[in-house]
Amino acid sequence: MPIDCKAKCGNKAALKRPKTGDALCKDCFFAAFEAEIHHTIVSSRLFRRGEKVAVAASGGKDSTVLAHVMKLLNERHDYGLDLVLLSIDEGITGYRDDSLETVKQNRDDYQMPLKILSYEELYGWTMDRIVAQIGRSNNCTFCGVFRRQALDRGAKLLGVDSIATGHNADDIAETVLMNILRGDTARLRRCTNIRTGGGEDSIPRVKPLKYSYEKEIVMYAHYKRLVYFSTECVFAPNAYRGHARAFLKDLEKVRPSVIMDIIYSGEQLRFKDTAKKPVRGICERCGFVSSQQPCKACVLLEGLNRGLPKLGIGKKSKGDRMIAQQNQELALRERANLVKNDF
């Protein structure tokens, strides 16, 4: 027997909300999903009237839903925002070329201007060529570092006040987990922030979907019949992150609140003052935001151009360093013959 929509609208329920377990009709699900994002935007003061905002658009489910909902809320609640789409073309044949077609469809459907910036024009390298040169072990490092900077550069070109990205609740929970597993307290410190960057010379990034469950984003796109591109990147994914992702999905089946639980944990965290905080500055070479001199993008690019693609790749984890340090202390103590009489 069909059950009633829990919102008491008089309709029959058509789905079970993944986040709350509530049985809802389609329209009440849309309303709840959109109202939550509106609530996030308002309560975190993500935007101000009159601002120009770039929606980082990949053509995937998250950014497609983000663009759709941003446009809808901007009109419904009269945010007064000037919305544009910003896409990065990494130069990955069979993946980004196809997904950019989806973004162009979004541009036409939502009547939002679209700017596409390519790695080719910014760095002189496509990801296809980078992978041909370095193989498939560290390619995601290059792609991530270049994309981060490319978005900054695109945002500067467009003169926007902020960049809205499609990071959803699952992404954030996964990143909290990854950073715990890596002992990366510098990243842990900022990965649950709904707004990052935004000092001088840096364009703030905001995450309106921070509390939206991935399952609900997929459900929303499905019932709204939004056009999105769902192929995985053709280059090998990060195995370590894959473990964390699979683990989270398993836990979510048992307890859907686990995603919010992890975000809550991340939001509550503070670190000992001894934990090193990265200091944001400007790369002297390229002039873009960086906490290192030169910035990571410039180091990686130099490695590529000089045929030394290992430059800037890989570092020991905190745990590795703790183990090495313990070993070293023990060796020193033994050498000083202190072990037997210092209790």
Add this chain to the structure above:
Amino acid sequence: MPIDCKAKCGNKAALKRPKTGDALCKDCFFAAFEAEIHHTIVSSRLFRRGEKVAVAASGGKDSTVLAHVMKLLNERHDYGLDLVLLSIDEGITGYRDDSLETVKQNRDDYQMPLKILSYEELYGWTMDRIVAQIGRSNNCTFCGVFRRQALDRGAKLLGVDSIATGHNADDIAETVLMNILRGDTARLRRCTNIRTGGGEDSIPRVKPLKYSYEKEIVMYAHYKRLVYFSTECVFAPNAYRGHARAFLKDLEKVRPSVIMDIIYSGEQLRFKDTAKKPVRGICERCGFVSSQQPCKACVLLEGLNRGLPKLGIGKKSKGDRMIAQQNQELALRERANLVKNDF
């Protein structure tokens, strides 16, 4: 071809150390394993000369190795500690009855006095009877709460200065992970502490094996031919914790430092001042340490005795509460008709 021991002792390597990957001979592994625990004890000032210390002994690998190494280091480095074994008999047929035989063997082998305290004498209930009454869904909650208090009561009876428990590095990493997954910031705050408790009326607990890998503990027990009891508890294990444990073991295969990485993360964490800290006090009913009135053990015991075994069981996670709160705020806003004009 057999390779040389990395410690340059002249012997051939017999094993690969799980924590460091070093190829070592048996004797150099023993030396490194013991020296690390000594280093932990000394650098964290876990004990003072003349103190009486209870080793919490279950007969399992961790506490057997702990008792063995504590006795050995106490003699080798002249700690001047008075060591005793303290065991809790939960009353689990086919599990604790057998493992207590192992503890008695430890008592004879190491010539350490042994005190056994039972749930039966302390609470009037064995775990067998508790499970017969409440089934197998929350039995681990009862067992954990009762054991924690039972150790305190045993320690008081023995007049010891501290209780050393066999928690190893894997246990601690797993607990950090579990608390992140549960959004339990109160427990996260203290779960990496090498010493807990120890205010007035509370006997401190210390974890000398905090940095010892489980694999190395098993290896040490194996090569030292220590007698230990390796059966899992007959009552159903915690499924959620089982997930976390399996996940960690998978990660450890790829990257052994993950255990130290997670402990490092946990040690660096601090929390916003808004995160509630439990205040330790004394239960007015039983007089033992508790952050609640009455203490959890008394609440659970009352439930058992009154035939209301759900008393004190289950609480909503932080994530559940966040979801409920967001729902509530949305409902309030809609009712106040604020949604459309508050941007």
